[in-house]
Structure formats: C-alpha cells, structure tokens
Amino acid sequence: xxxxxxxxxxxxxFDVIYEDGSQRSNRRVLKDLTLGDEAEDRxxxxxxxxxxxxxxxxxxxxxxxxxxxRSA
Numbered sequence: 001x002x003x004x005x006x007x008x009x010x011x012x013x014f015d016v017i018y019e020d021g022s023q024r025s026n027r028r029v030l031k032d033l034t035l036g037d038e039a040e041d042r043x044x045x046x047x048x049x050x051x052x053x054x055x056x057x058x059x060x061x062x063x064x065x066x067x068x069x070r071s072a
Contacts, residue, residue: 013071016047018063026071044068 010031016024027050033042044065055062 014043014047015069015071016065017067017069019066020063022063040068 011028012031012034013026014029016027018024027047029043029046033039033046047065047068048062051062051065
C-alpha cells in the first residue's frame with residue numbers, strides 16, 4: 001500500500017538586526033505567519049520567541065530586535 005506524501009513545511013527567511021547593531025541572517029519563520037493582516041507583528045513575535053529559547057539555552061539575555069527584513 002502506498003503512503004501519502006508527507007506535507008511539506010515551508011519557511012521564509014528573514015534577517016534580524018538588533019538594537020546593539022548585531023545581525024542574524026536567514027532566520028526561519030513559517031510561511032503561514034507571513035500571510036494576511038498584521039503579518040509583521042506575527043513575524044516579530046515568532047522571532048522574539050525563538051530568541052527567548054536561544055537565550056535560555058545560552059544563558060544570555062535576549063537582545064531587543066530593531067528591524068526585520070526578508071532575506072534576499
């Protein structure tokens with residue numbers, strides 16, 4: 001019996017610039033979060049949540065996000 005193909009999860013890549021001037025490139029955000037009204041708020045919230053997890057693991061305080069732009 002043939003299996004159904006697995007659903008493909010699609011991401012959009014973003015560059016994040018922080019208040020201290022540092023930059024992290026190619027941060028992944030689910031494509032669904034980038035669609036519709038208030039997409040920028042959802043994208044920023046997702047990236048902040050990712051930063052919070054990273055900060056907990058590294059033992060450092062999370063940085064404040066200054067700007068977010070889609071990667072080229």
